[in-house]
Amino acid sequence: MVFSSTTLRRTVATSVVTVTLAFGPLLSAIAQTISLSGAGATFPEPLYQRYFAEFQKKNPGIQVNYQGIGSGGGIKQMTAGTVDFAASDTAMTDKEAAEVERGVVFVPTAGGPVAAVYNLPGVSQSLKLSQEVLPAIFAGQITRWNDPKIAADNPGVNLPDRPIRLAVRADSSGTTFIFTNALSAMDPYFKGRVGADKAPRWPGRPLSAKGNPGVAQTVKRTPFTIGYVEASFANENQLQTALVENEKGAYVAPTIENANRALENVEFDPDFRVDFEKLGAPADGYPITGLTWMMVYKQYPDAAKADAVKKLVQYSLTEGQALNDDLTYTEIPDEVAQQVIQAVNSTVTTGGSASR
């Protein structure tokens, strides 16, 4: 009995110490920092993590937290009001935007190529995939690696006699939209069978994984798969990357230069969204190139948050842009960036009680 009560006392003492340890720094941290929480696309996640780390160094009073949960997730959480800002590679459709009670402003932040990546042991040179072959693979018309159509574009490559496994996104994804949008522009059959969507119905029993990181890992670890990821994920994972035929008939790699060339003629709407059909069929450069948007509310519950968001947008579109190139993203043209900053500064307000 003596022992037991000692245990009891010890248990209590330990828990008190633990709780103090756990909550001590917390209480001091709560003090007066403003914290912004965001979630959404995984496509620009490495870029945003970098932006926000630098931003916090310059603005010690503001903490920004961003989690890549997929573009669809970003749109959902924006609508549910559980975040302060979100990100999506498809911006939002008019219908989606209408459901955000606090209103939404679109902030284009970067662009980038989506690479077609594959895992073929024993094949060292980059595969060339034509505007006919690539959609046919993802529409389930070409099902084996040694298909004559693939072989015709790749003379001398020793293609294995193996089935092609698609590796796609398990979550609703902007990268998927960019990819299927471009493939739909290349091939009417693909457009009818799969179509441009964040979460289409793929043929041929694909493997799926969450986020760009998940697909990249799946392709990296599973021989005879083919998938698609934002180019920086392909580079960092050292995945085999296909050269894709563009409008001009050249086989091009998913590089920043080629992506910039593809985005040269993109025209932004007044609300800074774009015409996705045009985006999916660039006249030159890398044919599968997309843009990504940050989405902020028009109304915030308090002035401090609204100010913090304005500062964040300002930073992302000025100093932040300088980081894009480092991480293989394209930059937003200067004049567009200035217009966006102005639009955000004038429309984001402290609108009463918000949606609560």
Add this chain to the structure above:
Amino acid sequence: MKEPLETARSPSRAGISLFHPSPEAELNITTTSRWDLWLEQGFTWLLCGFALSTVVLLFWISWVIYQQARPAIQEYGLGFLWSQDWDVAGLAFGALPYIYGTLVSSAIALLIAVPVGLAVAIVTSENFLPLAVRSPLGFLVELIAAIPSVIIGLWGLFVLIPVLRPVQQVLYDYFKWTPLFSTEPFGPGLLTAGVILAIMILPTMAAISREVLLAVPQELRSASMSLGATRWETIFSLLLPAGVSGILGAAMLALGRALGETMAVTMVIGNSPYISASLLDAGYTIPALLANEFPEALEGLHIGALMYLALILFAITLLVNIAAVLLVWLIGLQRGMVLNR
């Protein structure tokens, strides 16, 4: 107890009168004071209230899920159970591939974990090894239960899949004529998920079976051995039949854990919503689907379909648990009748 009882906040009359005897105080040990009675009643209700919160919680969870599932239940009814379509863009949803994947991967896990778990339980409960060896051995196996599932998934992805791939290739090369191994292997899939789940439920299976075997009285073993049975004959004709209800209970508990496992499975099953007879093919389970699609499901019908699946998963685990309780009860009943005869 070191301290006398009177220091308790609720003084007992009997105690007081014992220690302070005075002429007018009666020593009353037959009735409890009203105060005590109230206290006890109040306490009983308090505890009862706490206990009922468990019930409230279960119904609350069911209600929250049912509320969100309603759009899909109204739209699809029971047809949801055997529809195979899952098209988020086209808003067409069916549950069968997920139910199939959940059941098949758990079945594989059970098929592996039951014999292995029993072997561990036998080795660590009988006197094959000195006590100093078999006790830590049992502890080691139980340690697996302490490893977070996301880490087991990580290990599965980086270590197990490369190890299993050649095994799968052999299975395919020699057994492709059976439907079970009829597709070309690529690593992740139902079989891999089954193996990962087997590893995860092994400690449950082993630990409970061990307890069950240890509970069989030592005299029975001695009796069996003195009649000339070998150790294994004793195990098969005495220990296992004696412990069968407990072992079945362990298997059911393990099955329950396998059905609900999320992270490790989604990392190795391939997440492919199709039904394939081949165990080498990819599959999808209900928890994995929830983890992947719930955070971004936007349309009411999509959320509804996911919650409908959650409800189905809930119902399956409920059935397994009820089956476990019933089995244990039935076998106990039978045993009792045998003994009474």
Add this chain to the structure above:
Amino acid sequence: MTATPADSNPEVLAAELKRPLPKGRVLFSTGMSAIAFGLTGLALLPLLAILIEILRQGVPHLKWEVFVSLPAPAGMENTANGFANAILGTLIMVGIASVISIPIGVMTGIFLSELGQGAGGSSPLKAIASAIRFIATILSGVPSIIAGVFAYGVIVLATKQFSAVAGGVALAVLMLPIVTLTTEEALKLVPTSQRLASAALGANRLQTIFRIVVTSALSGITTGVLLAVARAAGETAPLLFTALFSQNWPQGLFNPTPSLSVLIYNYAFSPFVEQNQIAWTASLVLVGLVLLISILSRLVTRRNLMR
């Protein structure tokens, strides 16, 4: 007892006793032993493989800085990289879950063991208790992801924030049945004679329960609580859409909160090598934490047995 022929002839008896077992039975025994030991080895293999892998990948990057710094953004070199915030977040959420689930669980366990069975309980209480025991068993089988869905629906949507509280509630749902059922088991082990002795000395039921029964079973209860804490600390699925994650220090209980398990899940798939390394190091820390708790609970029980 009537003498059998063997009894009457000691030599025949001795020969009978010394006759080796038939080959078939010997073979069966050895064969089964070999299979049993083989399967036990097979069971230990994954555990050892997992532990070795975690040590091999985790130890090289286990530096002091991982315990004190925040996760560095990808691609930034020469920045201290760590997961101090995730450790703190895990502690906070497990703490919240404990504060909710331990009192309720222990009280429910006491109810089940002390009022719901044995000679003391009246029959309606008994019926309630067996119903509650069944429901607690069902609750212990609730998949962790469903606990997350529940907490998202009840807390996140109501407060419009991913938060430590939502994560804590999800974990509490998972801990509650474990605490309840293990508390009941621990209390059941206390001999009835102790309860009777206490009652005979004039203690009322309240005193008996708290000063005699609970005190003797304290180590058993602690074991159950520690097991529940270990389970909660390792959970990922219910935190994915309740607590979310954060690159920063936890900002109060109603903000997105990082945790070790979600950090591991995020970083395991990351394209950046340094984040993969951090994932393994975090695994090492998390496994270390959880194993420590498990072993602690073992020790508590063992002391109890030796007493």
